[in-house]
Amino acid sequence: MATAVLNASQLYRHADLSLLEDCKTTRDLAPLDDIIGQQRAQSAVEFAMSIRDKGYNIFAIGRSGLGKRTMMLRYLKRHPQQQTLSDWCYVANFDEPRTPQVLALPAGSGAQFKKEVEKTVLRLVKALPLAFDNEVYYRRADKLKTQLAQRQEATLAELATEAKEKHVRLTINPDGDYQLTALNGEEPHTEESYAALPESERQQFDDSIRHLESRLRGIVRQLTEWEEEFSTKQQQHDEQVAREVLGHFFKPLKDEYRTIAEVRNFLSAMQKDMLRNLDIFLEQSEDQLGLAYASLEKKMPRRYQVNLLVTQDSQAAQFPVVVEENPTYHGLFGYVENATFRGTVFTDFSLIRAGSLHHANGGVLLMDAIKVLERPYVWDGLKRALRSRTLDLNSLERQVSLSGTVSLEPQPIALDVKIVLFGDYQTYQLLQYYDPDFCELFRVTADFEDTMPRSAQVEGSYARFIASIVHDNQLLPCDNSAIARIIEYSSRQADDQTLLSLHSANVANLLRESHYCAKSANARTIRAIHVEQALNQQEQRVSKLRDQLMQGFSNGTNLLNVKGSAVGQINALSVIATSDHQFGMPNRITASTSFGKGEVLDIEHKARLGGKIHSKGVWILSAFINNLLGKTQAIPLTISLTFEQSYSSVDGDSASMAECCAILSAISNMPIRQDIAITGSMNQFGEAQPIGGVNEKIEGFFDVCQLKGRKHTQGVIIPASNVNNLMLKKAVVDAVAKGKFHIWSVEHVSDALSILCDMEAGHADKRGHFPLHSVLGTAAANLAILRDNDKG
Template sequence: MKSSLLARPSRLACLPATAQATGEELKAAHAPHELTAEQLSFHVALDDSFATTSEFPPREDFDGQERALAALELGLGVAGGGYNIFVSGLAGTEKFAALQQWITRRVAASPTPGDWAYVHNFKHPDAPCAIYLRAGEGARLKEKMHNLVKSLRDQLPKAFRQEDFDQEKEQLREKYNRRAQDLHAAFEKLAREKGFLLRAGPGGQIFFIPIINDKPMESPEEFSQLSEEERENIGRRQQELAVEMERLGRKQHEVMREMESDIRLVERRFCENLLSPLIAEIEREIENEEVGAYLAEVKEHILNNLDDFKEAERALPFAPYPQATPHERDPSLEYDVNVVVDNTDTKGAPVLIETSPTYLNLFGTIERVVDRFGRIVTNFTRIRSGSLLRAHGGYLIFSLDDAITEPAVWKVLKRTLKSGRIELETYEPFALFSTSGLKPEAVKIDTKVIVAGSPFSYYLLYTWDEEFREIFKVRADFRRVMELERNHLLTYAQWAAKVCREESLPHLDRAAVERIIEFGARQAGDREKVLASYTEVADLVREAAFWSRKENGQLVSARHVEKAIDNRVFRSNRIEEEIREL
């Protein structure tokens, strides 16, 4: 009994300190006041400044979001330094499109970024070079290089068949033939001095015939009749002559190499006279230091590989199929240009939406193909860019909630945004062995990333990933509601006008707009606020327009809006009605 009294607090102990001090008793609360249905209802009465929503111009979707828009303005205005933007409270493809339109209007005066292209690296073929050009120059360089190769294939064989070229080659042949003949004559003289006569055999061999008494020996029997001392002397002189013959052979090979080198110099000179004006024309049209260095390498490579542009030898008429070898290559491929970012038709900074933020779509890849010999091969023309590179100099919007669930995306995204460089590579998450032999040059990017996600994702990453704070320094938090002010009420009418115009729906009269505003206040759960969601308002406008068209109406009235709301309840309250029937 004693313990129960101690456990029960006294009435005095429950009183506030001031009441205990003064000894005052608490006053009883007023009896609850029951509200009528009229007091609980919410009605809006707009002025007669408009009759239908057709009188309103379309309105931006982000009215009442001053804080979020201020954050977006800051993020768009500060370049670099991790000022990418995390957008919360924004969902749906319509919101992404609205955000894209809003950003596009803000950056309309921004300069148009240039093109990115990959070209063959003649010094290191496994490391293609990246070239940055002005907008539209990437496609022009590709076309110019294609025309260059085509012109060389057409004109070089003709140049090699010109009379001047043939005459110069013939003069070189005659010059070196005389040198070869002089060498042969000198060797014949040396052979006679050593007592031998040179005679060619049926297989191209050269025989040394000993000369005895100014007459060549005709048979081996004559040689066997000589004394031992004479035979040894002939053998010694024959060995000396064989050594001289080896020297003669080396000299003849040197003469042939010199002739081939001189002929190649003639070919190079003829080709250079044809090639230099074509290269100079490209350099004049595309003034770019990197392009100039690339064209110099192209010129040198062409002059060193003129056989690629000569007429191909005709195949044998009895060959059943072309005799290809696994080592053959396409010589024109080395002079191709792979334009991975083409801003020819872009005006201002690009603002892209990536609806499927997978690794391949964001970062690109290096494609592989199976050639006709069954090998898996690739080359620099198989490099494909992702949206992160295509948005260079502009803005990229995607859902971070979708991106972080994709393999390797979050890790590579952080690395790319921190370094400001994107490395293109083959994406093989499940391959045991990598088969891409390419290591393309990394590309410097200047892309502002705007990601959308839930508040939960933001706080989770902010708390547990320190790098997230470094690369997403701006948060634009969109509110779900906005204050019940006159300009916000008219925003509902302007949103409805936008939907009706874009989707060719019947416009709303003033009473229908009032019903939609009342719907927004009920969804907000506050008599002094309304819903700030364009998507939900647009959906109700579409449903009300459906009922209006079903009755062949020209306008959407309040009755149609109420019918749309009632039908929403009807479609979703089956369980509620079944419970009431119990």
């Protein structure tokens, strides 16, 4: 028989901090640089970060609470990559106003460029009007006007003299029109005096006036040409004055940015545009210039502003690492705002706003995969940007509607970014199956582990991991007792003495709550007692359902015996899980027999309350019993099997050993001890198989025994393969150490049957016969009697 009674040292593994000899608190420990216990994921991240080619983005897989994001941020922070970064600006495109121009500047120089350009423009706003408001400019302008006036007056005077010789007067009426009038001496003819003239004189006047009008039209055309010539000269004069002023102010800028061709070309284009639009600087009408100057920031022409979209710190060694908590389309890809001025809605390049991809350009952007997939159009937009490696800031509204609203089409920005998506296995598998682009764009999978092997060296690293959390959250330092207790808690979370849990969220929450308990006690360090207090408070908050169910055992509502013995009745163990808590709960399983055809009637399955795995377990134990007792002849019994007082679904095969023992007890009519509970799965050969939740199951039966009355014979049977999973609470370990509670490990269901019936289960000899004074021997004898009676 492979049965072992476990001692207290096997029920709980204490932390070994012998490698931390010089450590008194977490202050003496250096924070952990690497991703603890995640060598596979860390290797994948290092590989992806070292390749800048398209498609080598990362999908980090793991359950929630593993601290994937925190560990990734810590790794990226402490392992910076060499990357050339740029500041990005949008400026006016003076040739195509609807297509704002993008400028790439060396990291950290964008703010200075914006400041210098806008400072220059603000100085020009003052300097240009002053250049046109001085005596030199006025003398030159007056000279041009005088020359024009003299030429006009001389030509008109010549025509007036010629007209006077022909007794015709040239006058200019108030509307500015020229008029030729026949003279009667020194005064113009009236209609009556003109009509009284002889026909020959009137004809002579008409001929003279027609000739003079012809001359006048030619002179007017000449005057117009001279005015245009004057206007051209005046404009050239203005441009010459403005060019001198602009050249003076733009020269330092051009010299400073002479090595950046795009910037120098932009400054030249701005200078030319200012020459073409001098009225923006010289016009005094507020109504005409209001829209040109309408700005949310500065009192300067909007077209000459610089929209600094993204700026990087040139002194920082770290490339940008951005965490996007809410990846909406506009939040990720940027957008163009609208502004209103005196009832007019308008937009331009200065209203372009950056998104997370702009800020992460040249670095890493971290997002939750589920949130990305939930937001409309975000996944498609992200794939489009990663494929093209450009950020094309187009209006989402225009893409998804039939509206013909005029909008901007900014020049795209070159995109060089690593995307890290965090998700679980289900999300990863769905994307792989349904989206053919996914594997092309996310070629690297960082698979995060749930647990890590436990050893003294690993516990030392885990202590540094605890120190990192304490440091990052600015908590009180933990002394060695607290470090040890948290490591032991982590092992309990992993459900294995040989493993440590990597669910950093649970450890961080425990540390924060322990910090609160220590602060409440005015302690300067977190000690084990504070960790225990935090754990007790956690359990108290979430244990309402367990307390309600336990109350049923204390008042007798839930029928369960923890003393005596009974035939076909056994105490099995199960785990009840809520969203934030799981606990063990004993259940009574009963088996009854009646004459039949050797069938096992699973009442849970018949009532459609049994899950598929539970049904499989029942069929496996049926096969084992048939192989054991019905190898040569059918078992002439129908066996009914059920979970008593179970009104919800039952699944899993962890009760199959208990069910098998109950059935064999019913067949053999041998009573089963009720002071013992059992858990464990089995195969067709009766071998015990490991199950989950073994700690909770043992503690659940221990608590019920305390409620219903303790006996020193009470205990639990578990599979031998579950011994390494034991990290029991202190009350159970102490009870075992004092001999007041027992835990047996078994390798075969027959071993469990021997303990439960206080009799050897029995092993078949070469002829297949069992010893008479054994459980199986008694069962075989009872079946033989039934077969004989059936034949008779």
